[in-house]
Amino acid sequence: MSDRGQAGHSGPEPVAVRVLKLSDFRSYPSLSLRLDAPLVAFVGPNGAGKTNLLEAVSLLTPGRGLRRAAYGEILRLGGAERWAVSAVLEHGAAETRLGTGWERPAPGGSDQGRIVRVDGADVPSAEALLDHLRILWITPAMDGLFTGPAGDRRRFLDRLVLAVDPEHGRRSREFERLLTSRNRLLEEGAASSWCDAVEAELAGRGVAIALARAETVALLSARIAERSAGSAFPAAGLSLTGEFEPLLAGRSAAEVELAYRRALRDGRERDRAARRTLLGPHRSDLDVVFAEKAVPAALSSTGEQKALLIGLVLAQADLVAATSGMTPILLLDEIAAHLDPNRRAALFARLSALGVQALMTGTDPLLFEHLPEPGLRFRVEDGGAAPIRGA
Amino acid sequence: MKTSTIGPEIERLIQLLARLPGLGPRSARRAALHLMKRRESLLEPLARATAEAAAAVKVCSVCGNVDTRDPCSVCTDPRRDPATLVVVEDVGDLWALERAGATRGRYHVLGGTLSPLDGIGPDDLSIAPLVARVAAGGIDEVILAVNATVEGQTTAHYITDQLAGTAARVTRLAHGVPVGGELDYLDDGTLAAAMRSRTPF
Numbered sequence: 107m108s109d110r111g112q113a114g115h116s117g118p119e120p121v122a123v124r125v126l127k128l129s130d131f132r133s134y135p136s137l138s139l140r141l142d143a144p145l146v147a148f149v150g151p152n153g154a155g156k157t158n159l160l161e162a163v164s165l166l167t168p169g170r171g172l173r174r175a176a177y178g179e180i181l182r183l184g185g186a187e188r189w190a191v192s193a194v195l196e197h198g199a200a201e202t203r204l205g206t207g208w209e210r211p212a213p214g215g216s217d218q219g220r221i222v223r224v225d226g227a228d229v230p231s232a233e234a235l236l237d238h239l240r241i242l243w244i245t246p247a248m249d250g251l252f253t254g255p256a257g258d259r260r261r262f263l264d265r266l267v268l269a270v271d272p273e274h275g276r277r278s279r280e281f282e283r284l285l286t287s288r289n290r291l292l293e294e295g296a297a298s299s300w301c302d303a304v305e306a307e308l309a310g311r312g313v314a315i316a317l318a319r320a321e322t323v324a325l326l327s328a329r330i331a332e333r334s335a336g337s338a339f340p341a342a343g344l345s346l347t348g349e350f351e352p353l354l355a356g357r358s359a360a361e362v363e364l365a366y367r368r369a370l371r372d373g374r375e376r377d378r379a380a381r382r383t384l385l386g387p388h389r390s391d392l393d394v395v396f397a398e399k400a401v402p403a404a405l406s407s408t409g410e411q412k413a414l415l416i417g418l419v420l421a422q423a424d425l426v427a428a429t430s431g432m433t434p435i436l437l438l439d440e441i442a443a444h445l446d447p448n449r450r451a452a453l454f455a456r457l458s459a460l461g462v463q464a465l466m467t468g469t470d471p472l473l474f475e476h477l478p479e480p481g482l483r484f485r486v487e488d489g490g491a492a493p494i495r496g497a
Numbered sequence: 498m499k500t501s502t503i504g505p506e507i508e509r510l511i512q513l514l515a516r517l518p519g520l521g522p523r524s525a526r527r528a529a530l531h532l533m534k535r536r537e538s539l540l541e542p543l544a545r546a547t548a549e550a551a552a553a554v555k556v557c558s559v560c561g562n563v564d565t566r567d568p569c570s571v572c573t574d575p576r577r578d579p580a581t582l583v584v585v586e587d588v589g590d591l592w593a594l595e596r597a598g599a600t601r602g603r604y605h606v607l608g609g610t611l612s613p614l615d616g617i618g619p620d621d622l623s624i625a626p627l628v629a630r631v632a633a634g635g636i637d638e639v640i641l642a643v644n645a646t647v648e649g650q651t652t653a654h655y656i657t658d659q660l661a662g663t664a665a666r667v668t669r670l671a672h673g674v675p676v677g678g679e680l681d682y683l684d685d686g687t688l689a690a691a692m693r694s695r696t697p698f
Contacts, residue, residue, distance in 0.1 A: 158505060195672045205596075214597075230558065244541075271685075272685065273684070273685045273686050276686065277690070280647045283614070284647060285615055285646060286613075286614060287612075287613040287651075290613040291613050292612065294613075296613070296618065297618075297619065299619075299658050299659065300611065300613075300619055301656060302654070302655070302658055303611065303651045303654035303655035303658060304611075304651055305614070306654045307647060307650055307654060356558075
């Protein structure tokens with residue numbers, strides 16, 4: 107973790123993007139924006155490029171950004187060969203320059219992945235960005251989070267865990283690789299002792315993943331319980347479910363690891379027939395209910411689900427600030443659309459109270475009419491963004 | 498530069514140089530040019546040295562090291578401790594340990610790591626000869642000096658399993674704080690590993 111954060115501050119250090127520059131990024135040939143406010147709204151018609159701006163910021167954290175797009179898709183149409191995002195990040199009184207970009211491989215060449223730079227120097231992995239900022243987001247694609255497939259909720263949860271525990275990314279990648287290895291070995295009928303070795307490593311990573319998730323869920327639940335009284339956003343009751351979860355109860359990590367190894371060993375025939383590994387944290391689900399009524403989130407209205415999701419992410423923002431020592435940056439795409447005016451005002455007030463920088467989008471300027479000062483509104487159109495005066 | 502502007506002999510040299518680790522086509526051209534400009538002082542001695550090495554190089558039938566004699570000079574060195582066997586992934590790792598003078602033991606080179614995704618299995622590595630060496634007796638300790646990667650550790654697990662029936666004690670290298678390293682700069686995983694494998698002072 108960074109040298110900031112635990113340096114004895116009384117509260118989390120405010121972190122904000124002050125300057126955002128794009129080149130050949132989606133609809134923007136080139137753009138430079140000063141974001142001198144904690145709350146920033148981008149307003150414009152559908153297809154104007156508002157979400158592109160949030161996506162650009164979302165690439166300043168490990169992963170493929172809030173659209174999960176292939177890097178080639180991000181290139182501006184019309185002959186561009188490389189895209190880039192750079193930002194000046196302000197934390198306390200200091201500034202850090204962050205940059206990321208990708209270049210289309212030459213014909214016959216291989217994709218070099220995306221380049222990440224901190225203060226002008228290449229860093230080997232995007233994970234280094236987590237030393238400088240944490241980013242959380244809510245997008246319309248997440249509207250179906252509670253009703254959709256378990257995989258989406260697992261990915262959502264893993265992003266939450268990653269913001270608390272930066273090791274989670276590497277651990278998950280190694281787990282996936284070992285899982286693929288095991289499936290391959292079973293398919294090829296490899297020697298039992300070889301499977302043993304892979305399963306031993308697999309079990310270690312798997313249990314670490316499950317424990318990290320359980321820890322984040324427990325921390326998050328505690329935050330929600332603390333802050334939800336009288337809030338405009340309903341409290342979420344969170345639990346992890348799945349065949350794997352009962353293994354964890356009341357045992358030490360070493361015992362769980364051993365139990366998982368045994369279960370993997372005993373399940374080889376079954377997994378061979380299924381052509382995949384049926385037991386493990388890769389099959390877990392995040393169960394979300396309305397804490398007050400114990401009603402499953404999936405059974406309530408779209409607006410209520412949205413409010414629940416917002417409440418969850420606000421609690422996460424609070425948790426991330428406490429554990430990482432930096433306020434996270436929130437990207438809230440089409441956030442105001444499903445909220446009535448009371449909840450909208452409550453959201454703005456909560457964001458101000460958290461002291462986070464939030465970048466929001468919406469089609470209607472009226473949605474952001476009551477943005478608390480100092481708020482900043484931009485009109486987005488034709489590959490550019492201009493500040494709206496006199497808010 | 499068009500390839501047709503260079504003679505085929507030079508083009509062949511460039512192509513071969515480009516296959517060396519760390520050299521791309523561009524740096525291979527530069528290296529070739531450098532060699533040709535210093536024909537007597539560099540190119541010809543290099544050609545002779547290459548030919549001599551090609552004629553003399555042998556892979557040690559005991560440990561898998563690369564040397565000009567078989568068994569290699571490490572295996573035949575009487576000052577070496579025959580009861581300690583250090584298992585490494587590649588000859589490069591053996592040389593690194595030798596450079597550091599880190600051990601008086603003898604070596605066993607695996608020739609890689611287990612990797613189902615790359616199609617490398619136990620039979621592709623020198624694991625059976627290792628087990629046979631240890632089973633023959635006289636070895637008290639097998640030190641697994643493999644990389645701290647997923648593949649390296651999986652391979653270490655596998656070997657530990659294979660050696661379970663023998664009299665030798667199996668150990669692995671410590672994971673943790675590098676010498677001269679500052680805690681502040683270590684990643685969380687390394688710090689946790691260092692804390693777990695702490696030793697009495």
